[in-house]
Amino acid sequence: MTSSSKRKEESHQLNGGVKQPTWSKAFNSNAVWEEKDEFLDVIYWLRQIIAVILGVIWGVAPLKGFLGIAIFCIINAGVLYVYFSSFQQIDEEEYGGTWELTKEGFMTSFALFLVVWIIFYTALHFD
Numbered sequence: 001m002t003s004s005s006k007r008k009e010e011s012h013q014l015n016g017g018v019k020q021p022t023w024s025k026a027f028n029s030n031a032v033w034e035e036k037d038e039f040l041d042v043i044y045w046l047r048q049i050i051a052v053i054l055g056v057i058w059g060v061a062p063l064k065g066f067l068g069i070a071i072f073c074i075i076n077a078g079v080l081y082v083y084f085s086s087f088q089q090i091d092e093e094e095y096g097g098t099w100e101l102t103k104e105g106f107m108t109s110f111a112l113f114l115v116v117w118i119i120f121y122t123a124l125h126f127d
Helices: 003-014 022-026 036-060 065-087 098-103 106-125
Strands: none
Touching: 022 036, 036 065, 036 106, 065 098, 065 106
16 A cells, blocks of 8 residues: 555544545645545645735836846745645655646636736736
8 A cells, every 4th residue: 555545544543434524634644535536626726825925016117128037037936836835744756746736726826827917017016
């Protein structure tokens, strides 16, 4: 029996067979993810939250150009990498490897970041 399937079985028994809510598992270290799509959804929505927060910060603190985009990409990829490799400690190979998890929802979060950044920057710094 692999360690991930053993962890799933132990977690199921500890919870008395009750399924734990997705967002509750998202903020618990070493949570057990029964469904692959459930964890990928958490990665996707965490990226969107990061995009909105960074877009507001970049717009308020008039950051411009390539530097803002590069810092966003590094923070977005870095935070999620630390989340799934250190906090959740999942086996990346179950989800297609580190690269698949790192790029999950990246382009939509990048587009959202740009929209929020442009809106806040324009609203606060143009006459």
